[in-house]
Amino acid sequence: TQLLEQSPQFLSIQEGENLTVYCNSSSVFSSLQWYRQEPGEGPVLLVTVVTGGEVKKLKRLTFQFGDARKDSSLHITAAQPGDTGLYLCAATSGTYKYIFGTGTRLKVLA
């Protein structure tokens, strides 16, 4: 059983479409992070959310932390081929330990 479940697992869309990726858990977390990983590289941090209900925007990306701090969503507006990659959510549990989600592989077609 994974502590952090992401959905969908795979997503293939056309350029210009909108999409939402979800990260869900039954546990409460101190903070939650979203990363993007491109082939052959390590994950790169996009955002950290720490307050229940918090919404952060990064250009066309909107991140939301659930009110109960158990879940999060990532919404991309007008997706572009450069958004293609593996999106990972991660949360802290216990002392200094990061738990990563199951991942969402996004492909944006030109």
Add this chain to the structure above:
Amino acid sequence: DTAVSQTPKYLVTQMGNDKSIKCEQNLGHDTMYWYKQDSKKFLKIMFSYNNKELIINETVPNRFSPKSPDKAHLNLHINSLELGDSAVYFCASSRTSGYQETQYFGPGTRLLVL
């Protein structure tokens, strides 16, 4: 300049061999990590060191032994390699071990055990 570097990038070896992966960070961070990413892209923490001291040691076989000679380096030695050890191993670092700290990941070491 590379922030977190790992060597080698690719490692192909036979079952039963012993191998080491090296990691260096030039960010002046106090905390370093080793993660394993399996074929399904699931990323799992293995170890974490803060100021050269081990602070996280997940359920990892004792064939894996991390060593931190100084704050800028965290190496991973693996004894008696098994087929199931094939994965991508990522090193990461952060300024402190706090939960809001940004982790910077290295490019990964792709290990294939034959």
